[in-house]
Amino acid sequence: xxxxxxxxxxxxxxxxxxxxxxxxxxxxxxxxxxxxxxxxxxxxxxxxxxxxxxxxxxxxxxxxxxxxxxxxxxxxxxxxxxxxxxxxxxxxxxxxxxxxxxxxxxxxxx
Amino acid sequence: xxxxxxxxxxxxxxxxxxxxxxxxxxxxxxxxxxxxxxxxxxxxxxxxxxxxxxxxxxxxxxxxxxxxxxxxxxxxxxxxxxxxxxxxxxxxxxxxxxxxxxxxxxxxxxxxxx
Numbered sequence: 001x002x003x004x005x006x007x008x009x010x011x012x013x014x015x016x017x018x019x020x021x022x023x024x025x026x027x028x029x030x031x032x033x034x035x036x037x038x039x040x041x042x043x044x045x046x047x048x049x050x051x052x053x054x055x056x057x058x059x060x061x062x063x064x065x066x067x068x069x070x071x072x073x074x075x076x077x078x079x080x081x082x083x084x085x086x087x088x089x090x091x092x093x094x095x096x097x098x099x100x101x102x103x104x105x106x107x108x109x110x
Numbered sequence: 111x112x113x114x115x116x117x118x119x120x121x122x123x124x125x126x127x128x129x130x131x132x133x134x135x136x137x138x139x140x141x142x143x144x145x146x147x148x149x150x151x152x153x154x155x156x157x158x159x160x161x162x163x164x165x166x167x168x169x170x171x172x173x174x175x176x177x178x179x180x181x182x183x184x185x186x187x188x189x190x191x192x193x194x195x196x197x198x199x200x201x202x203x204x205x206x207x208x209x210x211x212x213x214x215x216x217x218x219x220x221x222x223x224x
Contacts, residue, residue: 034212043114043201043215044153087153098213100145100153 018075022088037084114216129189135204142185
């Protein structure tokens with residue numbers, strides 16, 4: 001599975017959009033981009049995933065560049081409850097396990 | 111996270127005792143994954159199981175750790191002769207075959223070895 005690179009930490013003002021970047025320059029054609037988050041002392045929570053098209057659900061939007069070498073998770077209106085570590089993972093659909101890197105620690109500031 | 115049930119949520123063991131952690135996957139899920147998270151560290155893959163089969167145990171320590179997912183009942187992660195370094199949060203996740211790409215996590219079991 002391809003490796004991902006994320007900034008270690010970010011701040012975002014409450015109510016503003018949080019844009020979390022992820023680089024995955026070695027992604028291969030059949031690998032999906034997944035985003036999870038882990039709020040302190042809780043289990044990781046699935047957010048969204050995509051292959052090449054942009055995706056949106058009730059939690060977030062995922063923007064994948066045309067060359068698929070990077071992506072951005074967008075939380076449109078961040079709240080204090082969005083403070084968490086966000087993990088970007090690339091994985092083939094026939095892969096067995098998710099490898100979690102160090103993620104981005106997002107702090108939403110009042 | 112709703113649906114994947116882990117118990118106990120908190121477990122305290124003395125050095126040398128055994129720890130058993132249980133995971134009931136979401137309804138209809140036949141694939142189970144175990145991860146370990148040491149304090150202030152990231153999630154590390156341990157093992158991937160289907161019913162009655164271990165598919166990938168590349169992340170399991172070679173000694174003292176074992177996992178099973180029987181035909182009936184929950185998946186069990188067993189740690190024998192625990193040491194202080196085993197103190198960690200252990201997370202279970204599950205998926206269906208149809209949604210093999212997305213896994214859903216439980217709330218974790220916190221093991222403290224004293």
